[in-house]
Amino acid sequence: MKYDYDVIVIGGGTSGMMAAIQAAQQGAHTMLIDKNKQLGRKLILTGGGRCNVTNNSSREDLIEHIPGNGKFLYSSLDQFDQSDIMDFFIQRGIALKEEDHGRMFPISNSARTIRDCLINELKKLNVTVSLNNPVNHIEYDLSNQSVKGVHDQSREYHSCRSVIVAAGGQAYPRTGSSGDGYQWAKQAGHHLTDFYATEVPLLSNDSFISNKSLQGISLRNVAITLWNDQGKEIVTHQMDMIFTHFGYSGPAILRCSGHVNLLLKETKAPFARLSINLIADYSKQAVLDYAEQNRDKQLSNILKQWLPDKLIQLLLNLLNCSNKLSYKQLDHKQIEKLFQLLEAFPITAYGTQPIAKGFVTGGGVCLKEITPQSMESKKIKGLFFCGEILDINGYTGGYNITAAFSTGAVAGMHAAWNSQIN
Known part of the structure; x- marks a missing residue:
């Protein structure tokens, strides 16, 4: 033939x-x-x-x-x-x-x-x-x-x-x-196999997303971790990220997105839990030492070494601290909570943008x-x-x-x- x-x-x-x-x-x-x-x-x-x-x-x-x-x-x-x-x-x-x-x-x-x-x-x-x-x-x-x-x-x-x-x-x-x-x-x-979006931004109803207080804020080289319901780490990526009007984006977020979709599909949960290590480039001890060395300064001024102003204000609110509070005025529980937030700032995602918005298809x-x-x-x-x-x-x-x-x-x-x- x-x-x-x-x-x-x-x-x-x-x-x-x-x-x-x-x-x-x-x-x-x-x-x-x-x-x-x-x-x-x-x-x-x-x-x-x-x-x-x-x-x-x-x-x-x-x-x-x-x-x-x-x-x-x-x-x-x-x-x-x-x-x-x-x-x-x-x-x-x-x-x-x-x-x-x-x-x-x-x-x-x-x-x-x-x-x-x-x-x-x-x-x-x-x-x-x-x-x-x-x-x-x-x-x-x-x-x-x-x-x-x-x-x-x-x-x-x-x-x-x-x-x-x-x-x-x-x-x-x-x-x-x-x-x-x-x-x-x-x-x-x-x-x-089942299709799912990957390498796409995350969607969230977190309060600071809904009220757009952090919209447009970008963070350099932070570590994003996705957790399962038992508190076990699923994946962590340390890269840049950005807060958007609908949720979260940026390289570190995109790399977690496919895992978020798979987790939500598997667990049928209404949202996935993630955290941001805001000081991923530093050890906790190094940050603590710096704070102690500058304990007379306002906490907000100390945090400016690592964080943008709007995020600092959010942290102060979560700590029930005023803008003028100095580091030495923090009690032990406030310091402990501060470092919990710095190392694992909690965020959630109820889903991701659809496959059509992404650059890669999961499944096939x-x-x-x-x-x-x-x-x-x-x-x-x-x-x-x-x-x-x-x-x-x-x-x-x-x-x-x-x-x-x-x-x-x-x-x-x-x-x-x-x-x-x-």
């Missing part, structure tokens, strides 16, 4: 473009189909428009920062990891730089540099690119449990040996990532039904998945895009090899 293509990739995002490139590099006649008018719409928004292309960390650190099934990636990272991602771009003339926490960016500070590099490579490899062309459905040969081809919006049928679904998740739907691929996965007999195609060494379906021969459609999610900082590039590259390689032997 003559096939139109060896490999068809559905979805022209990060993982899809890398999948098409790797398939073509293996000699496969490859087609890339995307519903958008341009490739990489979500990619050019990553890293604040600068594209945090990967994270230059150890394998173990990378996995640790992908709490949503990161261990599944060991096999794909053995074939295409952070170093391979960096080498891919450097070899094509894209200079990279390392910033804090191992984050890698193009020196141009433009995500378009990365997107355009991928597009140029697709052209060099003669990948057929079909834009503004949504896929209607994938055709399967259920008698042989294999892929037959793809039907696009124009009702044209493209036969192929392998199909790679890189259609994204449900986050950021304005980029075209609206979850189309989930239906094709279900039609192939795959199960989907069940990984038990995917071969980790190839990204191929265990149910349909020649069907591959990569990127955010899989039940994999990580923190911001170059971790999700690393998972996308890695799974995309592996899916592309193995889809091409599958086409050569079938």
